[in-house]
Amino acid sequence: MAGRSLRRDRAQSRLARVLLIGISLAFLAVILVVPVVSVLGYAFSRGLGVYLGALRAPDTLASIRLTLITAAIVVPLNTVFGVAAAWAIAKFDFRGKQLLITLIDLPFSVSPVIAGLMFVLLFGAQGWFGPWLREHDFQIVYALPGIVLATLLVTFPYVARELIPIMQLQGREAEEAAVSLGAGGWTTFFRVTLPSIRLGLLYGVILCNARAMGEFGAVAVVSGHIRGLTTTMPLQAQVLYDEYDLVGAFAVASLLMLLALFTLILKTLVEAFGARRRRA
Amino acid sequence: MAAARGWVSPSVLPGFGLTLGFAGIFLAAIVLVPMAALVMKAASLPLPELWRIATEPRALAAYRLSFGASLIAAGINAVFGFIIAWCLVRYDFPGRRLVDAVIDLPFALPTAVSGIALATVFAPQGWLGRWLEPLGIQVAYTWLGVVVALTLIGVPFVVRSVQPALEEVDASLEEAAESLGASRTMVFLRVILPTVLPSLATGFTLALARAVGEYGSVIFIAGNLPLKTEIMPLLIVIKLEQYDYLGAAALGLVMLCVSFVMLLTINAINGWRIRRAAGRR
Numbered sequence: 001m002a003g004r005s006l007r008r009d010r011a012q013s014r015l016a017r018v019l020l021i022g023i024s025l026a027f028l029a030v031i032l033v034v035p036v037v038s039v040l041g042y043a044f045s046r047g048l049g050v051y052l053g054a055l056r057a058p059d060t061l062a063s064i065r066l067t068l069i070t071a072a073i074v075v076p077l078n079t080v081f082g083v084a085a086a087w088a089i090a091k092f093d094f095r096g097k098q099l100l101i102t103l104i105d106l107p108f109s110v111s112p113v114i115a116g117l118m119f120v121l122l123f124g125a126q127g128w129f130g131p132w133l134r135e136h137d138f139q140i141v142y143a144l145p146g147i148v149l150a151t152l153l154v155t156f157p158y159v160a161r162e163l164i165p166i167m168q169l170q171g172r173e174a175e176e177a178a179v180s181l182g183a184g185g186w187t188t189f190f191r192v193t194l195p196s197i198r199l200g201l202l203y204g205v206i207l208c209n210a211r212a213m214g215e216f217g218a219v220a221v222v223s224g225h226i227r228g229l230t231t232t233m234p235l236q237a238q239v240l241y242d243e244y245d246l247v248g249a250f251a252v253a254s255l256l257m258l259l260a261l262f263t264l265i266l267k268t269l270v271e272a273f274g275a276r277r278r279r280a
Numbered sequence: 281m282a283a284a285r286g287w288v289s290p291s292v293l294p295g296f297g298l299t300l301g302f303a304g305i306f307l308a309a310i311v312l313v314p315m316a317a318l319v320m321k322a323a324s325l326p327l328p329e330l331w332r333i334a335t336e337p338r339a340l341a342a343y344r345l346s347f348g349a350s351l352i353a354a355g356i357n358a359v360f361g362f363i364i365a366w367c368l369v370r371y372d373f374p375g376r377r378l379v380d381a382v383i384d385l386p387f388a389l390p391t392a393v394s395g396i397a398l399a400t401v402f403a404p405q406g407w408l409g410r411w412l413e414p415l416g417i418q419v420a421y422t423w424l425g426v427v428v429a430l431t432l433i434g435v436p437f438v439v440r441s442v443q444p445a446l447e448e449v450d451a452s453l454e455e456a457a458e459s460l461g462a463s464r465t466m467v468f469l470r471v472i473l474p475t476v477l478p479s480l481a482t483g484f485t486l487a488l489a490r491a492v493g494e495y496g497s498v499i500f501i502a503g504n505l506p507l508k509t510e511i512m513p514l515l516i517v518i519k520l521e522q523y524d525y526l527g528a529a530a531l532g533l534v535m536l537c538v539s540f541v542m543l544l545t546i547n548a549i550n551g552w553r554i555r556r557a558a559g560r561r
Contacts, residue, residue, distance in 0.1 A: 013464070021373055024364040030408065031432050032385060035397040038407050042400060077306075085303035092296045094288035102543075103307060106315075109539045109546075111493025113513035117520065117532045118314035121321045126525050128317055152310050175293055185294035207387075214390025216496035221517060234392035234496070241396045241500065250400075253393045260388040267388075268381050 063236035082159025090167035116221025142224030162204030350491035353430035361438025391496025421503030434487030441483030478553035
């Protein structure tokens with residue numbers, strides 16, 4: 001009797017297992033995998049030649065350049081900020097620390113469109129600094145500085161968020177020992193702190209870069225969509241899509257997707273490496 | 281020197297002034313001043329006018345779609361995210377690690393890419409749309425499309441919140457309950473679910489907060505008809521394109537307040553989770 005009910009239990013749980021795994025895979029396939037694979041499908045739908053031709057269009061090349069320039073400015077700035085903020089927060093005790101952490105997190109919960117809107121209200125024609133900027137013939141909104149600022153805001157927390165918990169966990173003894181042995185501040189940071197936060201830092205930089213290159217909403221608001229001048233790669237994909245140039249749009253999208261896959265692979269490797277080091 | 285400041289504990293480590301100063305100035309320049317600009321611009325409107333803009337029919341319809349679709353999408357993710365996390369933690373199956381890695385894809389994938397991909401795949405002639413068309417289901421350019429897009433971007437939040445909590449469920453408690461005669465359903469409802477519930481709530485709220493402000497992945501598939509398929513962030517963009525800065529600022533302020541409420545909710549749920557975990561030990 002007991003044996004039979006146990007067997008029935010086993011059969012039931014095997015059925016549940018197959019069913020649940022099936023539901024999971026089907027859900028992910030419809031909502032995630034098919035759309036992602038379709039990017040490549042549509043990009044190559046008219047052959048490799050058309051695909052490569054679409055990528056060599058002057059406006060598309062210009063958008064790739066703009067995206068690279070933006071990331072090259074934004075990622076180092078936010079990295080320096082992240083390291084500085086994590087150092088102050090993890091290595092010192094001061095009043096208002098919790099508030100500072102909350103404020104750093106803020107851009108995560110603000111809509112990208114609102115992020116862009118803020119800079120338009122600040123630097124646009126009717127904004128706070130609008131008249132002054134016009135007088136001095138300096139353009140921020142609908143130009144590179146606006147794109148950089150909006151991207152800075154949306155990617156603001158990434159590096160700091162990765163580093164703060166890691167550096168808090170490490171404590172301060174190693175640095176205190178180094179300083180008491182006569183090492184200067186920079187030496188202590190580069191020789192003691194940096195080697196132990198390398199992986200976390202790399203991880204934060206990778207995520208920051210992926211978001212910086214792929215940001216759409218915030219940049220769309222401040223860019224003005226001037227073709228060949230202020231369209232980043234995601235905006236270029238939109239422009240081409242709106243013009244029914246599907247191959248062109250998906251060609252640009254395929255590059256962004258490769259960036260996302262590259263980011264994921266790098267992230268998985270960093271995690272695996274970190275786990276191995278923790279075990280060792 | 282540090283002790284003289286009073287609000288910071290003394291330390292032998294250098295660089296406090298430099299790092300906090302730089303972080304503070306950068307934070308102010310990039311986040312706080314722009315945010316103040318938005319609040320002050322909206323506050324320059326007389327209150328009745330602000331209220332009128334924030335509650336005009338087109339805005340009300342946009343709130344309804346943005347919040348309604350976000351709630352449905354977060355709900356879908358709560359259910360399927362829980363199932364996926366369950367499979368990843370409890371079962372070993374071929375491709376498990378690949379599935380685990382794929383979950384993070386929406387974090388890394390630019391929203392414009394998922395946007396045009398979903399719009400094309402679910403269009404009547406698209407890879408998935410052509411199978412749904414004969415069934416009379418139209419996803420692209422309807423509110424269903426908005427739900428699908430918001431579901432995609434929310435996938436990682438619930439899975440990544442629930443996964444560690446499921447790993448912590450005490451197996452001996454489950455066995456004890458079963459040996460006392462509890463059925464699997466009872467064990468699930470009385471042992472597993474209560475342990476995981478705070479994490480599930482966190483994941484749900486994170487997905488909701490992200491969905492409410494989402495723009496890039498939605499606008500391609502949404503159809504963007506005023507009063508029908510127009511989300512709130514899009515309405516703000518449209519106001520800006522019409523040079524209605526005040527209107528955009530007013531709606532932006534409403535959305536900013538919503539973000540703050542979500543942030544506070546997430547912090548409150550986190551506090552609840554930590555208190556409960558501490559109480560169990």
